[in-house]
Amino acid sequence: MAAGQSAAEADEAQGSDATTAEESADLTNKSVIKATVLLSELGRHRQGITVTELAQAVGMTRPTAFRLLLSLEQTGFVDRVDNRYLLGWQVARLGRLADPYTGAVARIQPILDEYAAKLKETMSFAMVRSETSYDVIAEASGSRYLNATHLYVGGNYPAHASATGKLLLSELSDDAIAATLPEKLESYTARTITNRKALLQEIRQVREQGYAVIDEELEEGLFAVAYPVRNGSAGLIGVLAAQGPVQRFKSDKLPGVVDQLHKAADEVAKALS
Known part of the structure; x- marks a missing residue:
């Protein structure tokens, strides 16, 4: 009182x-x-x-x-x-009249900021537009001096050389992927998967484990892990990704990052529902 x-x-x-x-x-x-x-x-x-x-x-x-x-x-x-x-x-x-992402960014930005602070790595969120396309609409920076940051919002990545792209491909059948991608894929680094058959093998692993990674396949020194954000009908609505220097991710840290991405994905799904 x-x-x-x-x-x-x-x-x-x-x-x-x-x-x-x-x-x-x-x-x-x-x-x-x-x-x-x-x-x-x-x-x-x-x-x-x-x-x-x-x-x-x-x-x-x-x-x-x-x-x-x-x-x-x-x-x-x-x-x-x-x-x-x-x-x-x-x-x-x-x-056509509405800005498709303003409201969504306002809802998910606090979540990205929270988990970027927890992981001390850069977080990004991509909104799915179709089976093979998406828009990166939000990002949050980690607290380390060496960070992968301010590189992705408004951009797009090659499907075969990005964690987000691989996750989208994992939603398709092998036949659909073969119809979408050529047998010979573009190379970005010495570690890029350039053979479609080899990529299909990795996509099958993505389906089994529930998340996707890239290990210096897009840029040298860059590691990224992506986790799906799904709606109540289990449809893919977006992809959360954490990225940073390969030496920090290729360690016992990766399982913890995946666990945090899982929790963040649940929160984002609720925020967008």
């Missing part, structure tokens, strides 16, 4: 705070939330999806999904072609 405040006034203030919390909860529209869940899932099906398949994918009853889809179709946020639903023209129009 504040100085000069009576017990009755304190009780009234506490009651007011409780009422405000309850009102905030009441203001949440569950139908709107469910509609956004449907839109997010539709974004993963470029060729469309049936209402039954969509309802099963998001854990919703078919009647509820159908009712929401009908409303979204009437407002242009959903299109229907031969009983298959896909994102509508309104989504594309709003997408």
